[in-house]
Amino acid sequence: MSEPLIRFRDVDFGYDASRPVLSQCNFRLDPGCRVAIVGPNGSGKTTLLHLIVGLLRPDAGSIEAFGKLRSSEADFHEVRCRAGLLFQEPDDQLFCPTVAEDVAFGPLNLGKPRQEVRRIVTETLQPLGLGGYEQRITYKLSGGEKRLVTLATVLAMRLSDGKLV
Numbered sequence: 001m002s003e004p005l006i007r008f009r010d011v012d013f014g015y016d017a018s019r020p021v022l023s024q025c026n027f028r029l030d031p032g033c034r035v036a037i038v039g040p041n042g043s044g045k046t047t048l049l050h051l052i053v054g055l056l057r058p059d060a061g062s063i064e065a066f067g068k069l070r071s072s073e074a075d076f077h078e079v080r081c082r083a084g085l086l087f088q089e090p091d092d093q094l095f096c097p098t099v100a101e102d103v104a105f106g107p108l109n110l111g112k113p114r115q116e117v118r119r120i121v122t123e124t125l126q127p128l129g130l131g132g133y134e135q136r137i138t139y140k141l142s143g144g145e146k147r148l149v150t151l152a153t154v155l156a157m158r159l160s161d162g163k164l165v
């Protein structure tokens with residue numbers, strides 16, 4: 001079998017010591033698989049996703065991503081360049097006045113030249129049905145349009161280095 005993209009081994013996590021959220025959690029995501037993480041409200045689904053991209057760190061156990069054990073901020077920075085996370089609320093993710101600025105933020109942060117970023121923005125928006133949305137005011141979009149823009153902000157990272165999974 002091929003190497004998993006993500007692997008948790010016996011991960012424990014709690015926001016405070018008296019209330020564990022994940023306990024001895026084992027999880028693997030293999031290339032080409034689509035996985036639905038299903039559970040009641042408050043069961044730890046979002047927590048699991050935040051652990052994958054290093055927004056939270058496990059209290060015990062280990063996290064491997066893309067073939068390497070990940071523990072430091074530098075490790076998870078590398079993971080975040082390849083694994084995009086969409087927040088539940090688009091308003092938590094979108095913070096620029098216009099759609100183009102939000103989609104450009106990631107690639108500009110990676111040090112891409114402005115001209116290339118303009119191309120990335122256009123090529124990311126087009127297939128999502130958001131061609132021509134560049135100058136639209138983000139907070140005035142519909143809920144569904146905002147979700148698509150958040151997806152665009154993540155996909156723009158793929159066009160920036162070609163490796164997002």
Ligand SMILES: Nc1ncnc2c1ncn2[C@@H]1O[C@H](COP(=O)(O)OP(=O)(O)O)[C@@H](O)[C@H]1O
Nearest residue numbers: 015016021039040041042043044045046047048
């Ligand atoms: N920032 C936080 N601080 C303290 N407790 C939190 C925090 N975020 C989530 N929790 C608690 O952790 C548990 C798991 O939350 P979460 O992962 O968001 O659940 P799910 O996504 O499955 O609904 C819940 O009991 C929730 O109240």
Ligand SMILES: [Mg+2]
Nearest residue numbers: 045046047088
């Ligand atoms: Mg959740």
